[in-house]
Amino acid sequence: MSGWAKKRFWKEATAEEVAGGFGIALDGRPVKTPAKAALVLPTRAMAEAVxxxxxxxxxxxxxxxxPVTRSANAAIDKVTVQHGEVADMLAEYGGSDLLCYRATTPEELVARQNAGWDPMLDWAAxxxxARLTPVAGVxxxxxxxxxxxxxxxxVHRLNAFELAAFHDLVSLxxxxxxxxxxxxSAGGVDEIWRLSRIDEQWQEDQWGVDDDATREVQIKYKAFQHANRFYKLAQS
Known part of the structure; x- marks a missing residue:
């Protein structure tokens, strides 16, 4: 079976061990990706989630x-066939990492950035x-x-499933x-997300919350949580 069926036609979906990993069967019929590749997953935990x-x-x-099915399809159909390009693209974030560009004023924002981001740079070192250097300004x-x-x-050491998750963790x-x-796991996923939004939170504290922006943030936050979960499933 490939692509998305519009209506349910099966009674039971099962995770089954197959060559190279774990697959999904719908009443015994193997599921394929939208590109008609075999849907072979790296762990039983991921297969059971799908x-x-x-x-x-x-x-x-x-x-x-x-969401797990969609991420698995992306890992197989997209990341696998261009692993090097995706890895290079994500590695480029290191050259302009959010944690390295610091405000010079006001003092409270400077303090928030230093308190939140310095420990992460120390952890990476x-x-x-690999020691990245904070700089003043943008x-x-x-x-x-x-x-x-x-x-x-x-980055290049990550396999296609790990890299698919990493793509969203980094870009978001x-x-x-x-x-x-x-x-x-150098901190909980909620704390890591909070660290990525120190600047935005500062703006909200000063000027209030915009409802449309808040909804957009929640969408991104859920995607960030999903990416973290997908990575864990790839490791189980």
Whole structure:
């Protein structure tokens, strides 16, 4: 079976061990990705999560309620075939990492950034031997080439499923370091998300909350949580 069926036609979705990992069967028929590749997942935990999404569908199928399935499809159909390009793109975040660009005023914002972001940069220096340098203002300044090379190597070590999760963790937070912190549990996912929004939270504290912006943030936050969960499923 490939693509998305419009209506449910199966009675039971099951996770089954297959060559190379775990697959999903609908009444014994193997599920394929939208690109008609075999849906082979790296762990039983991920396969069971995907099977549960298929089993939870009512008569009309809603892909929006199947986030693990969608991420698995993306890992196979998109990331696998361009792994190097995706890894390089994400590694580039290290050169302009959110944590490195600091305000010069007001003092309270400077203090918030220093208190939240310095420990993360210290963690990366200890964890990877890659020390990124904070700079004042928003003008680009190059980071140490050795540190960036180390981080790039770490990104390339991720497999397609891990990289699919990492893509969202990094792009949604704006930080390569925070993405790695989520992967290696250097703080809870909620705390890491909070650190990515220090500047935005400051603005809200000064000027109040915009309802439309808040809804957009909640969408991104849920996507960030999902990416963290998908990575954990890939590791189980």
């Amino acid at each position: 099977a549960a999404e298929w089993d939870a569908q009512d008569e009309a199928i809603d892909p929006a309620t199947m 200890e964890e990877f031997g 003008m680009y300044q190059p980071q140490p080439a050795k540190a960036l090379a180390i981080l790039r190597t770490e 937070s704006g930080s390569l370091i925070l993405g790695f912190a989520a992967l290696r």
